Amino acid sequence: MRCRSYLWLTNRFVALRIWRRVRTLKEIIFPETCLLCGAELSTRPRVFGAPVCRRCFLNLDRSPQTECAGCGAPVAPDIDLCLSCNNLRELQQPNLLGQINSLLIYRNTASRLISSWKIGSRRALSPLLVVMLGEFLSARIRSAGYASLSDIPVIPVPARPTSRLRRGWDPPGCLTRGLERHYGARVFHPLRRRGKGHQQKSLGREHRFANIQGAFTIRRRFINQLPPKVILFDDVLTTGATAEECARVLRNNGVKEVITVVVARDL
Numbered sequence: 001m002r003c004r005s006y007l008w009l010t011n012r013f014v015a016l017r018i019w020r021r022v023r024t025l026k027e028i029i030f031p032e033t034c035l036l037c038g039a040e041l042s043t044r045p046r047v048f049g050a051p052v053c054r055r056c057f058l059n060l061d062r063s064p065q066t067e068c069a070g071c072g073a074p075v076a077p078d079i080d081l082c083l084s085c086n087n088l089r090e091l092q093q094p095n096l097l098g099q100i101n102s103l104l105i106y107r108n109t110a111s112r113l114i115s116s117w118k119i120g121s122r123r124a125l126s127p128l129l130v131v132m133l134g135e136f137l138s139a140r141i142r143s144a145g146y147a148s149l150s151d152i153p154v155i156p157v158p159a160r161p162t163s164r165l166r167r168g169w170d171p172p173g174c175l176t177r178g179l180e181r182h183y184g185a186r187v188f189h190p191l192r193r194r195g196k197g198h199q200q201k202s203l204g205r206e207h208r209f210a211n212i213q214g215a216f217t218i219r220r221r222f223i224n225q226l227p228p229k230v231i232l233f234d235d236v237l238t239t240g241a242t243a244e245e246c247a248r249v250l251r252n253n254g255v256k257e258v259i260t261v262v263v264a265r266d267l
């Protein structure tokens with residue numbers, strides 16, 4: 001009986017994965033509606049061939065022009081540091097994440113884009129995100145005095161093994177592979193995530209930091225072998241607890257400077 005229900009579940013899982021693959025192909029080759037607003041794409045112009053209309057694309061909340069010098073959060077034009085960076089400085093605590101470079105602010109159309117892509121598994125949105133992220137990152141890297149994205153190694157925050165299994169794909173991994181292929185990024189995977197602990201998004205702000213402690217380790221061949229400067233990459237940054245724990249482990253293994261890059265930041 002147990003064996004039969006296991007088989008039934010496995011079959012359902014495989015069928016769901018096949019159905020999602022077919023849906024992705026259809027949305028890439030013959031997109032009918034905008035995945036963000038539902039408008040018919042035959043009547044509206046698209047962007048980069050993605051199943052997204054131009055109006056939604058222009059409505060995305062991008063990072064603001066004036067950012068906190070400590071963490072990259074939006075601030076008023078005449079302000080240098082945001083409130084939390086000011087507090088860190090007064091408490092003399094280190095800023096482990098360095099400058100946080102976020103392509104989008106997680107709200108309105110941008111939050112629909114991210115949740116549709118990640119939670120709704122609309123993989124047809126990945127190529128659009130790769131182009132947006134690649135252009136954004138290349139511009140940031142050049143303005144910091146580097147020639148290209150290949151100059152600083154990229155280290156992704158590993159997803160929870162159970163999330164990857166449940167989804168059947170790895171959303172941040174999809175983006176870093178695109179960055180490697182189209183923008184020459186050098187991506188390394190020195191971090192390993194343990195399966196223990198609760199899902200971060202189910203916890204309140206104060207419990208997230210405690211829950212994530214000790215969740216990451218360094219793969220043996222990378223111990224004390226990491227470059228001095230790296231880009232730490234994640235898809236969504238909420239409290240920063242997960243990224244901060246990764247930064248702590250990286251810094252304990254030879255990294256001197258971390259540049260945090262995320263697709264969207266929740267403010």
Ligand SMILES: [Zn+2]
Pocket residue numbers: 034035036037038039052053054055056057
């Ligand atoms: Zn739209």
Ligand SMILES: [Zn+2]
Pocket residue numbers: 068069070071072073081082083084085086
């Ligand atoms: Zn700040």
